[in-house]
């Protein structure tokens with residue numbers, strides 16, 4: 431059997447691309463597998479937005495060398511942004527790679543899978559490979575039973591903003607918006623395949639403009655939300671400049687839109703924002719938030735922040751700290767500035783890593799307080815969440831995500847060997863909160879988001895779940 435293992439690093443754009451690769455592979459006759467050592471073709475969908483993403487990808491590519499050595503028939507493929515960035519030199523760094531495909535070359539990767547298919551027979555798992563110790567699954571996959579519940583659909587490629595720190599426009603190119611008809615077709619296909627929550631993805635989704643009709647992102651949201659079977663709709667990422675009243679109104683009026691808005695601020699200091707080429711001041715950012723709150727008072731607001739950007743002073747940093755002290759963010763993804771080759775900021779005097787790490791820690795302490803407060807407010811409530819799968823840390827627990835994207839774990843209500851993906855909605859009564867998420871117990875589960883559901887109980891802990899799984 432020809433099998434393919436796809437590991438995804440980085441953003442939701444890569445999740446969407448991995449779903450495309452999976453679909454091309456399946457129609458070419460491959461089965462998806464959950465472990466690298468079981469695969470005829472290994473695909474690493476990479477990220478290069480920061481240096482640690484790049485290092486992690488090379489580490490993973492290196493670790494696959496032994497699989498290729500054990501069975502030379504195995505193909506190792508690198509896709510995504512690092513593939514684009516390093517296509518000239520990657521073959522020299524890692525000669526065991528069989529294919530390098532940037533984000534614009536995914537169709538070619540699909541063609542290569544078709545061409546390779548005949549090389550794999552049904553008894554291609556050599557003993558050597560079977561003996562290799564199981565490797566940890568470091569990235570998220572597309573092959574788990576619950577993965578099909580969530581569909582990621584690209585609405586645009588690339589970005590034309592050219593923030594001075596960012597590699598994305600350089601590796602993914604300028605904006606290229608997809609036609610609505612194509613987006614609809616993909617959503618319908620994924621819903622037919624079991625998707626319950628659709629996430630529209632792009633670097634700046636709210637800049638969406640359909641080339642032919644001029645339809646904007648608010649129009650797109652309304653169209654997709656109304657498609658039969660789209661139980662929940664989410665989207666990521668937005669740019670403050672493209673947020674307007676029409677979109678704010680859409681947030682308030684589309685009932686199946688998930689109540690979460692990710693709006694990267696990056697810094698609260700105007701000189702830093704200017705140097706980043708973000709094209710807004712912090713006062714303008716706050717105005718956008720006020721507009722958003724007018725129509726979506728209960729939504730979760732999340733953000734991205736970069737610390738130690740070249741020239742960021744202690745005062746600049748303090749301004750960012752103060753913004754977070756307001757407690758306006760339900761979550762903030764924080765990064766130490768990482769120099770990317772070919773970007774304007776790479777020519778500027780960097781701030782020492784020690785200062786960067788120290789600012790990150792101070793910021794994290796403030797952000798975590800806000801996150802914890804947001805989670806604490808859910809204690810005692812019952813929230814409907816979409817199952818994600820067994821908790822990574824404890825097979826006796828299931829993990830799910832609330833509509834506002836908080837992880838919630840609870841004692842399992844199903845036999846892990848027979849996942850009930852036909853009933854993926856769970857009402858969880860929240861007992862306690864932490865920075866990472868929530869704990870509770872499942873009280874109901876439902877086949878459809880709008881169904882009331884029926885009462886459930888946890889499988890008693892005394893039951894041996896491992897033997898159940900056999």
Ligand code: 5AD
Pocket residue numbers: 479480595596597694696734735736765766767768769770
């Ligand atoms: N260094 C650190 N963080 C970065 N980001 C993008 N480029 C860099 C970089 N060079 C962060 C931004 C962006 C998120 C996806 O990654 O905060 O919003």
Ligand code: SF4
Pocket residue numbers: 589590591592593596597598599633634669
């Ligand atoms: Fe990068 Fe800026 Fe575009 Fe976001 S908006 S992808 S940070 S260039």
